[in-house]
Amino acid sequence: MSTLVFLEHHGGELQKGSLGVLAKAASLGDADAVLIGGGVTSLAAEAGSYGAKKVHVADDASLEPPLPQPRVDVIAKLAGDYDTVLFANSVLAADVAAGLAARLDAGLNWDLVDITADGVGKRPAIQDSVLVDVGWKSTPRIALFRAGSFDAKPAGGAEPEVVQAAVELQEHSGAAKIVDQQLEDASGPSIEDADIIVAGGRGLGAPENFTLAEELARALGGAVGATRAVVDAGWYPYSAQIGQTGKTVSPKLYVALGISGAIQHKVGMQSSNVILAINKDPNAPIFEFSDLGVVGDVHEIVPKLTELVKQRKS
Amino acid sequence: MKIAVCVKHVPEGHGRIDPGSKRLDRSGEGALNHFDANAVEEALRLKGEGEVVVVSIGPEKAADSLRKALAMGADRAVLVSDEALAGSDLVATSKVLAGALAREEADLVLFGQQAADADGAVLWAAVAERLRRPVVSQAAEVTVSGGTVRVKRQTEYGYDVIEAPLPAVVAVSDAINEPRYPSLKGIMGAKKKPFETLTLADTGVDAGDAGEAGSKTEVLALGDPPARGDSRKIEGDANAAQAIVDFLAEKRLV
Ligand SMILES: Cc1cc2nc3c(=O)[nH]c(=O)nc-3n(C[C@H](O)[C@H](O)[C@H](O)COP(=O)(O)OP(=O)(O)OC[C@H]3O[C@@H](n4cnc5c(N)ncnc54)[C@H](O)[C@@H]3O)c2cc1C
Ligand SMILES: Nc1ncnc2c1ncn2[C@@H]1O[C@H](COP(=O)(O)O)[C@@H](O)[C@H]1O
Numbered sequence: 313m314s315t316l317v318f319l320e321h322h323g324g325e326l327q328k329g330s331l332g333v334l335a336k337a338a339s340l341g342d343a344d345a346v347l348i349g350g351g352v353t354s355l356a357a358e359a360g361s362y363g364a365k366k367v368h369v370a371d372d373a374s375l376e377p378p379l380p381q382p383r384v385d386v387i388a389k390l391a392g393d394y395d396t397v398l399f400a401n402s403v404l405a406a407d408v409a410a411g412l413a414a415r416l417d418a419g420l421n422w423d424l425v426d427i428t429a430d431g432v433g434k435r436p437a438i439q440d441s442v443l444v445d446v447g448w449k450s451t452p453r454i455a456l457f458r459a460g461s462f463d464a465k466p467a468g469g470a471e472p473e474v475v476q477a478a479v480e481l482q483e484h485s486g487a488a489k490i491v492d493q494q495l496e497d498a499s500g501p502s503i504e505d506a507d508i509i510v511a512g513g514r515g516l517g518a519p520e521n522f523t524l525a526e527e528l529a530r531a532l533g534g535a536v537g538a539t540r541a542v543v544d545a546g547w548y549p550y551s552a553q554i555g556q557t558g559k560t561v562s563p564k565l566y567v568a569l570g571i572s573g574a575i576q577h578k579v580g581m582q583s584s585n586v587i588l589a590i591n592k593d594p595n596a597p598i599f600e601f602s603d604l605g606v607v608g609d610v611h612e613i614v615p616k617l618t619e620l621v622k623q624r625k626s
Numbered sequence: 627m628k629i630a631v632c633v634k635h636v637p638e639g640h641g642r643i644d645p646g647s648k649r650l651d652r653s654g655e656g657a658l659n660h661f662d663a664n665a666v667e668e669a670l671r672l673k674g675e676g677e678v679v680v681v682s683i684g685p686e687k688a689a690d691s692l693r694k695a696l697a698m699g700a701d702r703a704v705l706v707s708d709e710a711l712a713g714s715d716l717v718a719t720s721k722v723l724a725g726a727l728a729r730e731e732a733d734l735v736l737f738g739q740q741a742a743d744a745d746g747a748v749l750w751a752a753v754a755e756r757l758r759r760p761v762v763s764q765a766a767e768v769t770v771s772g773g774t775v776r777v778k779r780q781t782e783y784g785y786d787v788i789e790a791p792l793p794a795v796v797a798v799s800d801a802i803n804e805p806r807y808p809s810l811k812g813i814m815g816a817k818k819k820p821f822e823t824l825t826l827a828d829t830g831v832d833a834g835d836a837g838e839a840g841s842k843t844e845v846l847a848l849g850d851p852p853a854r855g856d857s858r859k860i861e862g863d864a865n866a867a868q869a870i871v872d873f874l875a876e877k878r879l880v
Contacts, residue, residue: 406751
């Protein structure tokens with residue numbers, strides 16, 4: 313396999329997910345990488361220790377905002393030299409990969425957790441109830457990997473060759489502009505270290521009902537987490553969000569209150585030791601990966617549960 | 627402003643892959659992809675004096691989902707339905723959808739967060755590429771003024787505010803709004819609204835570029851996922867809280 317891997321970066325660091333995909337690609341054959349941004353050339357060297365032989369660098373002020381369409385322009389010009397182009401899933405990478413698939417009329421398989429050297433992708437589907445072997449009928453093959461599919465362990469490879477990639481943007485590609493960014497403030501307490509997390513979702517019904525999660529968390533001695541749905545809606549702060557675009561946690565106990573269990577939430581909490589879910593929908597996907605699933609209303613069950621936990625602890 | 631909303635008709639409840647065709651079993655009941663109800667709602671909120679047209683590619687039964695969107699308040703529906711479309715993947719679907727959308731020349735094309743049966747959350751980027759329009763995904767807030775769409779959206783690092791000139795493509799998050807339920811009046815009125823059914827040829831896409839023939843991915847085999855540990859499910863009755871505490875005690879968590 314000759315693979316090109318999209319390296320994502322933020323705040324002057326290469327993202328672990330894309331380095332994991334690079335290490336996987338290098339274990340299957342020749343792997344190069346592409347690095348796109350403003351002032352990013354110095355990051356290329358690190359890719360060598362994850363197996364990249366060559367890093368194509370498109371370093372230009374116009375590429376600094378993390379928007380997908382200019383990245384499609386850059387990668388489309390390089391993709392012809394590879395039989396496979398791989399991405400670690402992210403908000404940015406998904407849009408780049410799909411734009412590239414359309415530009416090249418090349419197949420895109422998403423949510424893969426593995427790929428073999430002869431080009432078979434492994435994809436858990438239908439709420440992870442079946443593992444599908446997927447293939448491609450195009451060159452290149454394009455794939456997006458689920459978060460956490462591969463470990464990003466440096467293997468101590470040589471310095472990669474760094475080559476400049478052409479930056480020629482199409483008219484529509486440069487049309488969107490980032491006009492403001494509110495990056496997460498890294499200060500403040502982090503839920504990543506908590507032994508117990510009680511997370512609330514839209515099933516809590518209203519922002520003020522987060523007290524249900526807070527009181528249970530206090531009784532259990534844990535922290536409070538949230539889904540993107542409630543964070544986007546302004547019910548709870550982004551710093552508490554768990555999942556693809558939030559934190560990845562693996563506490564001893566994860567309690568999901570009114571959370572459906574979407575795949576983007578699951579990737580942030582599936583390695584928790586014990587998962588307890590309360591959801592009124594017996595078919596909610598969260599039950600597929602809970603140790604104990606309780607089919608019921610959080611408003612009825614949680615206050616009683618909090619009371620019993622308090623009694624037990626006193 | 628003219629807004630086109632892309633909506634999908636998805637199987638209800640738990641999906642199932644048919645072992646014979648290795649495709650999603652679409653023989654049962656279907657419904658409007660609930661993530662797309664958010665996009666319809668947002669379009670109704672934004673349209674002002676304009677028009678909202680809902681567009682879907684799917685079997686004839688997908689008309690039910692389009693009618694639900696009309697009942698919510700959309701003005702017009704377009705269904706692309708053709709035998710030759712079965713088995714379309716991203717490359718093929720995006721071509722056909724772009725063909726249908728090109729006929730509409732909408733100022734804004736809205737997508738939902740993801741198709742509940744495929745969880746791709748990618749189609750908009752492929753369609754925008756074919757239409758050569760700017761695209762913004764994961765929108766948690768959308769405003770339009772003076773020919774510019776402004777979107778607030780979440781990424782792995784926080785929130786971005788992105789602006790793009792119209793015509794543009796925007797995919798909304800499921801937290802952007804609470805979709806309305808169709809009223810009885812809306813349901814009755816929907817029956818009289820314009821409903822157009824297109825064939826593949828109407829979208830300007832060749833049969834060889836659609837369906838399985840035009841797809842660039844394939845399903846090779848179905849297998850079992852890695853086994854998970856024990857999983858128990860209980861009813862949330864009056865004893866539920868006690869049962870949970872017993873479970874936590876057994877796991878030495880309380
Ligand atoms: C690129 C991308 C990134 C994403 N990143 C993340 C992420 O980082 N984290 C994340 O969480 N999501 C993420 N999402 C969103 C994800 O797809 C889901 O939309 C989200 O997780 C749903 O949140 P929820 O479970 O709170 O809401 P819903 O899916 O609406 O579920 C609410 C649940 O509550 C139940 N319920 C309702 N009332 C009650 C009641 N009274 N008692 C008990 N149960 C009740 C319902 O049955 C339902 O199952 C992402 C999506 C995309 C496309
Ligand atoms: N067959 C279809 N017809 C029209 N729109 C669709 C179709 N499939 C998906 N979409 C739209 O694309 C979005 C993302 O779908 P996906 O990338 O398949 O998860 C959905 O929320 C819909 O807005």
